[in-house]
Amino acid sequence: MKILGHRGMGKGEGENSLLSLIRATQLGADGVETDVWLTKDGSLILTHDEDLKRLFGVDIKIKEVSYKELKKAKLISDEKLTTLEKAYLELPDDVIINVEIKDPDAARFVVPLVKSFDALERTVFSSFIHECLSEVRKADPKAKIGLLIGEDAEGKGLEYIEELIGHYAPFSLHLPVQIFERFGLKIGLELLKGFRNKGIKIALWTLNDPELALKVRTQCDYLITDNLTAMLAVKGGR
Template sequence: MVKVLGHRGMGKGEGENSLLSLIRATQFGADGVETDVWLTKDGSLILTHDEDLKRLFGIEIKIKEVSYKELKKAKLISDEKLTTLEKAYLELPNDAIINVEIKDPDAAKFVVPLVRSFNALDRTIFSSFIHECLLDVRKSDPKAKIGLLIGEEAEGKGLEYIEELIAHYNPYSMHLPVQIFENFSLEASMDLLKSLRERNIKVALWTLNDSELAMKVRTCCDYLITDNLMAILAVRGGR
């Protein structure tokens, strides 16, 4: 059965990537969550999507330029605001799947030791648009599951681009944008998903919020990453 992951917890927007949002996603029935990680200047792994805090909190602070202590002093560390990757593993259920999207390449060599300390490598997927940093993840532990995130850079390149990436990185999973069904026909896209799975490459679709589309593709992929958690869980059915 396809697994449903809450995008940034309960979805993009207010409270995204907060500990409360991540926990709520699993409480509502998500199999796990997708979250984003940046490294502070003192080596803390902070969960947030953007390089700065302007969009979320209206503050001109770049994560890489401050320390955890400074963030805490500014009252930005809390269950409703910023949290750490360590805190997520401490508080989320022990069977929750966690898709750690590496936004900051400098964080790549730090994430695996932390996840390994929770004995959680088997339920963690390390993904990134910055594919080269995933080699650092694999270097940290050959058993680490790496997922290649595909985005705008693939536009106009066709399926050959995906094949080249697979040959070079040998990923655990391919994280394809839902727009693939607009760029190619539904039939061609479904054939791609099926061919990847036949080669034992897991397929994750992001960000799939359309329940009608989810109904059509749910049997051809392994993970649905969504902002529309309740609707997609209803389509998937069961737990």
């Protein structure tokens, strides 16, 4: 089981900043999960939201500004916004990076950048916007795509997920931890085992409860968490 720091050290202050990503790896995380948007001048910025209201209290949409404008506004720094390029430059070269594509316009740019660092093997590209996965696969058939399942699957049943798997042939299936609330622990684990028996890696997000992590770790390949210290302790206790 690999532990990935959600947005680095977790959701909240400093999330997706370079310092947060680095700190997660320094604590012992196997990798990080981060989110990417494209600026109007083609820079790949790491941030979760389409605008900067929640994080920095400013009414700026990433897609409507340039990197230069963000820098002029003093929003580019190790403690605030950074780029995907900077992350690959500064993080250790053995760290797993789960690049979640928030912006469809960013999809065709992420693979060439990752390849420029010879980091395709340790990168998983995921997105709730599943068409982005086709763009990633088109950019390089060897790219690892993570089928991210969220609200789109509500009420659609397991058949919907099976159809998506058949269409995208993902490297990994990224499931919300709420799967165990919906199906119960025993059935949930059986479902994960079934997917893994088909050769699909399982990533659970966002798993912050160490007791639940202890129960599911045998059927989890990647655990994405805001509670990094506790999850590392769970892993170390095996």
